[in-house]
Amino acid sequence: MTPATPPLPLDWWALGPVLALSAGLLLLLLAELAPARPGSARAPILTLLIFGVAAALAWNVRDVARSPFGGMFVHDGFTLFFTLLFCGIGILGTLISWDYARRTGIGRAEYYALLVGSTLGMILMAASNDLITIFLGLELMSLALYVLVGFRRSRLDSNEAAIKYFLLGAFASGFFLYGIALCYGATGTTNLARMSDFLAASPVQDNTLLITGGLLLLTGFAFKISAVPFHMWTPDAYEGAPTAVTGFMSAGAKAAGFAALLRVVLHPLAGLHEAWGPLLAVVAVLTMTVGNVTALLQLNLKRMLAYSSIAHAGYLLVAVVSGGTDGAAAALLYLAVYSVMNLGAFGVLTLLGREHEERVLLGDVAGLGFRRPWLGLAMAIFMLSLAGIPPTAGFMAKVYLFGVAVRTGHVPLVIVAVLNSVVSVFYYLRVTVAMYMEEPQGEPTALSRSLPGAIALVVAAALTLWWGLQAHALLELAQRSVVGLL
Amino acid sequence: VQLPWLSTLIFLPLVGAVALALLPAAAHRTIRALATAIAGAEFVVSLPLWWRLVPKQSGWQFAEHHDWIRSVGASYHLGVDGISMLLALLTTLLTLIAVVGSFTAVEKRSKEFYALLLALEAGMLGTFFSLDLLLFYVFWEAMLVPMYLLIGVWGGPRRIYAALKFFLYTMAGSVLMLVAILWLYSLQRAATGVPSFDLDAFYALHIPGGVQTWLFLAFAFAFAIKVPMFPLHTWLPDAHVEAPTAGSVILAAVLLKMGTYGFLRFAMPLFPLASAHFAPWIAGLAIFGILYGALVAMVQPDLKKLVAYSSVSHLGFCMLGLYALNSQGMAGGMLQMINHGISTGALFLLVGVIYERRHTRQIADFGGLWKTMPVYAAVFLVVMLSSIGLPGTNGFISEFLVLLGAFRNQWWWAATAAVGVVLGALYMLWMFQRVMFGPLKNPANERLADLTTREGLVFVPLLILIFWIGFNPQPILDRAQPALERTMQLVQQRSGMSGTADNVGAQR
Numbered sequence: 001m002t003p004a005t006p007p008l009p010l011d012w013w014a015l016g017p018v019l020a021l022s023a024g025l026l027l028l029l030l031a032e033l034a035p036a037r038p039g040s041a042r043a044p045i046l047t048l049l050i051f052g053v054a055a056a057l058a059w060n061v062r063d064v065a066r067s068p069f070g071g072m073f074v075h076d077g078f079t080l081f082f083t084l085l086f087c088g089i090g091i092l093g094t095l096i097s098w099d100y101a102r103r104t105g106i107g108r109a110e111y112y113a114l115l116v117g118s119t120l121g122m123i124l125m126a127a128s129n130d131l132i133t134i135f136l137g138l139e140l141m142s143l144a145l146y147v148l149v150g151f152r153r154s155r156l157d158s159n160e161a162a163i164k165y166f167l168l169g170a171f172a173s174g175f176f177l178y179g180i181a182l183c184y185g186a187t188g189t190t191n192l193a194r195m196s197d198f199l200a201a202s203p204v205q206d207n208t209l210l211i212t213g214g215l216l217l218l219t220g221f222a223f224k225i226s227a228v229p230f231h232m233w234t235p236d237a238y239e240g241a242p243t244a245v246t247g248f249m250s251a252g253a254k255a256a257g258f259a260a261l262l263r264v265v266l267h268p269l270a271g272l273h274e275a276w277g278p279l280l281a282v283v284a285v286l287t288m289t290v291g292n293v294t295a296l297l298q299l300n301l302k303r304m305l306a307y308s309s310i311a312h313a314g315y316l317l318v319a320v321v322s323g324g325t326d327g328a329a330a331a332l333l334y335l336a337v338y339s340v341m342n343l344g345a346f347g348v349l350t351l352l353g354r355e356h357e358e359r360v361l362l363g364d365v366a367g368l369g370f371r372r373p374w375l376g377l378a379m380a381i382f383m384l385s386l387a388g389i390p391p392t393a394g395f396m397a398k399v400y401l402f403g404v405a406v407r408t409g410h411v412p413l414v415i416v417a418v419l420n421s422v423v424s425v426f427y428y429l430r431v432t433v434a435m436y437m438e439e440p441q442g443e444p445t446a447l448s449r450s451l452p453g454a455i456a457l458v459v460a461a462a463l464t465l466w467w468g469l470q471a472h473a474l475l476e477l478a479q480r481s482v483v484g485l486l
Numbered sequence: 487v488q489l490p491w492l493s494t495l496i497f498l499p500l501v502g503a504v505a506l507a508l509l510p511a512a513a514h515r516t517i518r519a520l521a522t523a524i525a526g527a528e529f530v531v532s533l534p535l536w537w538r539l540v541p542k543q544s545g546w547q548f549a550e551h552h553d554w555i556r557s558v559g560a561s562y563h564l565g566v567d568g569i570s571m572l573l574a575l576l577t578t579l580l581t582l583i584a585v586v587g588s589f590t591a592v593e594k595r596s597k598e599f600y601a602l603l604l605a606l607e608a609g610m611l612g613t614f615f616s617l618d619l620l621l622f623y624v625f626w627e628a629m630l631v632p633m634y635l636l637i638g639v640w641g642g643p644r645r646i647y648a649a650l651k652f653f654l655y656t657m658a659g660s661v662l663m664l665v666a667i668l669w670l671y672s673l674q675r676a677a678t679g680v681p682s683f684d685l686d687a688f689y690a691l692h693i694p695g696g697v698q699t700w701l702f703l704a705f706a707f708a709f710a711i712k713v714p715m716f717p718l719h720t721w722l723p724d725a726h727v728e729a730p731t732a733g734s735v736i737l738a739a740v741l742l743k744m745g746t747y748g749f750l751r752f753a754m755p756l757f758p759l760a761s762a763h764f765a766p767w768i769a770g771l772a773i774f775g776i777l778y779g780a781l782v783a784m785v786q787p788d789l790k791k792l793v794a795y796s797s798v799s800h801l802g803f804c805m806l807g808l809y810a811l812n813s814q815g816m817a818g819g820m821l822q823m824i825n826h827g828i829s830t831g832a833l834f835l836l837v838g839v840i841y842e843r844r845h846t847r848q849i850a851d852f853g854g855l856w857k858t859m860p861v862y863a864a865v866f867l868v869v870m871l872s873s874i875g876l877p878g879t880n881g882f883i884s885e886f887l888v889l890l891g892a893f894r895n896q897w898w899w900a901a902t903a904a905v906g907v908v909l910g911a912l913y914m915l916w917m918f919q920r921v922m923f924g925p926l927k928n929p930a931n932e933r934l935a936d937l938t939t940r941e942g943l944v945f946v947p948l949l950i951l952i953f954w955i956g957f958n959p960q961p962i963l964d965r966a967q968p969a970l971e972r973t974m975q976l977v978q979q980r981s982g983m984s985g986t987a988d989n990v991g992a993q994r
Contacts, residue, residue, distance in 0.1 A: 370595065389631065389657075390624040399620070399664070400558065406665065407672040414668070418661035425657055429634075429650060437638045437646050472555045479557060 016057030024050030082126035161240025176220025182213030247346025288314025344460030393467035559681030702760030712745030731838030815891020
């Protein structure tokens with residue numbers, strides 16, 4: 001391959017996005033030394049610039065595959081895809097936070113610094129080719145998110161959510177770290193590529209150490225992607241967190257978890273597919289079923305979307321179970337689509353209520369569709385897309401994912417998944433029922449106005465529709481990004 | 487260069503829907519005028535299909551083919567043959583009628599109403615024109631959304647329940663069909679190495695018998711819910727009763743036909759072995775549906791429910807005809823699709839007319855309407871007789887052909903289904919008697935206005951069609967027959983059936 005830029009000793013260009021985000025993080029904190037006017041938009045504007053620069057730097061080295069730091073960090077198509085995705089999530093997250101954070105009194109530079117910090121962690125997770133760096137990325141992302149979840153210090157539910165998320169997350173990290181130790185003990189390396197070579201060379205059927213280590217690793221991942229039975233924290237954390245943070249973490253943390261999971265199970269563990277495939281298939285079935293059935297009972301939209309995010313993790317696991325580059329491409333496509341539509345849905349929720357109010361019950365959107373037609377239309381598009389109804393991106397992503405699963409012989413799994421989508425249609429449609437077919441009881445919900453929020457919603461809705469009508473470009477990008485992953 | 491005729495038909499109403507959405511909500515007259523103009527233009531644009539289609543020519547006509555999602559082999563492939571051309575014309579005509587018929591019925595949020603009606607039209611036409619299974623599925627399912635909103639926003643007291651039930655029932659059927667489509671796709675890809683969702687590529691595929699059974703069942707389940715066939719019909723009465731008049735008209739006239747069309751276009755030719763194998767079962771369910779629908783219709787106190795159950799019965803005739811798997815039966819089933827659209831569409835409009843005046847649909851609230859609304863009663867009489875299948879009206883031809891086809895397959899199919907014809911006459915005539923004749927008991931009915939000019943005009947094309955098809959069905963049959971014949975031969979050759987093949991013009 002021919003480098004587009006003169007080679008530097010440490011591949012600085014390949015590290016561009018990571019360095020940009022790290023520098024930006026410090027800049028945001030330093031900028032706070034010069035006090036801004038109350039209500040100033042300095043921090044969010046700076047944050048947008050940081051994400052923009054990081055994305056541009058990533059795009060700049062799109063054709064270069066490198067792995068600095070002795071192969072701990074790789075810059076390949078996969079990393080590029082996720083860097084762009086996380087920067088996109090960061091940008092949408094910043095836009096929906098802009099006025100929401102200001103009106104709820106959390107819009108300080110630290111808030112945005114934590115957004116940047118956790119995005120940095122996510123990118124590290126996707127770019128790691130070593131269990132140690134995956135763990136570092138995981139911790140960086142999680143620690144920032146624990147704080148963000150509890151950022152509304154004056155609210156009890158926010159504190160409670162942060163404590164729960166932190167305690168359970170700490171346990172999961174412990175499991176994960178222990179898994180790394182056992183895998184290291186079994187294979188003598190933490191590097192995924194060398195681990196892969198080792199496994200190819202030696203039989204592993206009765207390697208108890210490795211199997212235990214692998215299971216512990218999967219447990220750690222299952223926690224981060226909120227797969228059953230490690231999903232318990234999700235509804236509480238999602239409900240208590242500031243709505244904009246919920247949107248950001250529901251998209252980002254899940255995508256990062258899947259990125260690292262794909263790196264691990266599809267590369268070193270690919271040969272052991274027969275061992276973890278059926279296990280993950282069972283987890284997938286449980287995850288989507290528990291998620292969807294429990295979501296049916298929710299009247300709080302944030303909780304509803306929390307269970308829906310569990311269900312979507314189940315669909316994504318179907319892609320992981322299918323394996324191979326096609327399965328990975330399907331997961332990438334699905335993650336991109338899911339991030340956009342889910343951030344859009346949470347973006348709508350950030351606009352409900354004024355000042356410190358939080359109006360996120362199903363009844364709070366009653367009559368919204370005709371009172372605010374464009375906002376209603378955007379929400380309807382996100383709900384239909386989450387339900388997987390054409391012509392939206394959610395449908396295309398599901399079709400491609402299920403198509404890959406059918407082709408790899410997982411028809412029963414797909415049947416469970418599609419029946420689950422029918423169940424999910426009920427609770428997504430109920431939002432449209434409330435918006436278009438019911439009248440508000442009492443005062444209709446007061447709505448906040450936000451130009452950045454509106455921009456985020458327009459972008460998200462347009463992408464959701466466009467990818468539903470013409471998924472070709474995104475699909476090709478996803479397929480190109482996984483070449484060389486195996 | 488051929489004009490993209492079918493794309494124009496799909497996108498014209500969509501553009502119209504967007505234009506309507508941008509109008510101010512208070513401009514009622516402009517909204518109605520624009521909606522009518524677009525639906526009218528759409529009908530006019532669809533008419534050339536009738537003249538320019540060459541029935542005997544095999545292959546798709548007015549075809550358009552563009553890449554859509556290249557890497558998975560999905561394409562934007564449209565085309566028609568005699569079958570889909572007729573259904574498309576039915577769609578454009580009935581949508582125009584539904585638009586004009588809603589002028590006074592829908593005052594609240596009228597622009598959204600008409601925009602959704604037009605979006606629905608685009609979805610229905612797309613479903614009939616698609617020759618790529620992914621594209622077909624997109625239209626098939628996207629169409630649910632406008633219909634769901636029409637029922638849920640403008641419907642009756644239990645509209646939300648009915649709308650959700652409609653959506654979930656149809657969706658439950660469709661997702662299994664989606665799995666079957668993906669399965670077919672992977673078989674196709676394995677066999678040829680070239681990914682494609684194209685219908686022609688799937689037609690060319692040889693599918694082993696055991697797999698065919700599963701795939702057929704998945705497709706048949708989706709279509710049987712839509713038809714609806716007994717025992718999957720329970721969403722229909724709810725949806726019909728709660729839907730606004732225009733919604734009921736479209737639902738009965740076009741949406742139900744998507745099920746029967748699906749059998750004709752997809753389930754039968756794609757899975758001939760399984761089709762032939764399950765034919766007796768489907769015919770049996772169809773006959774049961776005919777009798778069950780008629781018996782339940784008889785005891786309905788609500789006019790709309792009565793018409794809804796009569797649909798179950800009439801669609802049973804459609805399915806019986808198609809699965810008689812001979813040319814008379816299939817021609818009858820095809821014609822019954824058109825006829826049911828015309829007469830049941832008209833019946834729902836008639837019920838809508840009286841509901842607008844009295845805000846009730848209970849048969850017991852009426853009686854002696856002939857005295858106050860003679861024109862209305864006369865129109866009702868003609869439509870009702872066509873629904874019964876009186877000779878001289880369209881219904882007679884199709885029911886006769888269906889019974890003939892059924893008789894040639896199994897004589898007792900025809901004998902049992904004929905009981906349904908008698909029952910049909912019974913419940914319709916009894917209803918007519920209770921509503922139109924007798925003394926004017928209810929004082930609320932004494933000052934009812936007869937049909938207005940606009941309402942009258944709505945019925946004119948339907949009445950013309952009732953008699954025209956009744957006296958001269960040949961032009962329609964000529965257009966549908968070659969395509970039906972091709973489907974039938976495909977089923978017979980591939981399934982090894984023989985003995986029932988017969989010449990095209992046997993019923994002339």
